[in-house]
Amino acid sequence: MKKGIFALAALAIVAAIAYVTLFNQAQAPQVQYTSLSGKTASTDSLKGKVVLVNFWATSCSGCMAEMPKMRATYDKYAPKGYEMVAVAMSYDPPNYVSTYVKDKALPFFVTLDSTGSIAKAFGEIQLTPTSILIDKRGNIIKRYVGEPDFNELHQLIEQNLQA
Template sequence: MQPTKTSPGWIKPVLAAVVIAAAGFGGYLSLNKHQAAPEVTFLSIKGDKISPESLRGKVVMVNFWATSCTTCVGEMPKMVDTYNKFKGQGLEFVAVAMSYDPPNYVLNYAETRQLPFKVALDTDGSAAKAYGNVAMTPTTFVIGKDGKILKRYLGEPDFPALHKLLEESLHG
């Protein structure tokens, strides 16, 4: 019988560190690789369908919000200003009300605030699910002309940075 050789004590921790680093780097790469936006057809409060085809080739903001969300209500005037500033350059905007938001509240809010962009209802939660199980509001996605998600904002966006991203995306 031959004696078994044991590896030095430092091999296992070093191997573990290499595996962890590789996994971390892989996670980093996957986070920085722009994913395609989900193929979701939204239903507007006016009963119109907003299809992925109708948004293709445009820079699009998809904002998940709720009338009961104080941050959402607080940022909405800035969202309106952002849309008004960039709509002439080709920006599309879909404000998607969460499934728990009563449709009559959403309709009332959109009408009384005269929201200038498309407002959609996600009554069954399928849009929020398709966008990565959105639970926190507001959550805003900026989608490039190529249909890939450029940025996801949790909470109120940094508006100067958002405007810079929109400028680059609309004219790049």
């Protein structure tokens, strides 16, 4: 009798975790982005795409190390409905950001978070690099602090592009 109760309790716990995982994902915050070239985007305008929001700085060695992989990821998945928004931190001098973006010919959306409001909206982001992967419905799939595991990131992107 006790084994049956424990099994039923365990099943209920597993079901509750599965429900929360599948149906109670955190929504990405409502933010507005303006690119260095003057284009605008928002959380709502990016729905329907799988989006990676990457917080970075030119003074961050980890950010500089991951940026070629970020570009390769963008190049691979952008034709399939993937978007990347690179958010330069408020302390990053705008001329450094502009020079880096121009020198590296970054193809994705780059914005300056001059007031820190975007970093604040995503949970007071302070450590760089930090990346947040968002699904087509605007739900946060995964948050990476530090350089992502790119094999895992690519798997998640592929799964969510197909969803």
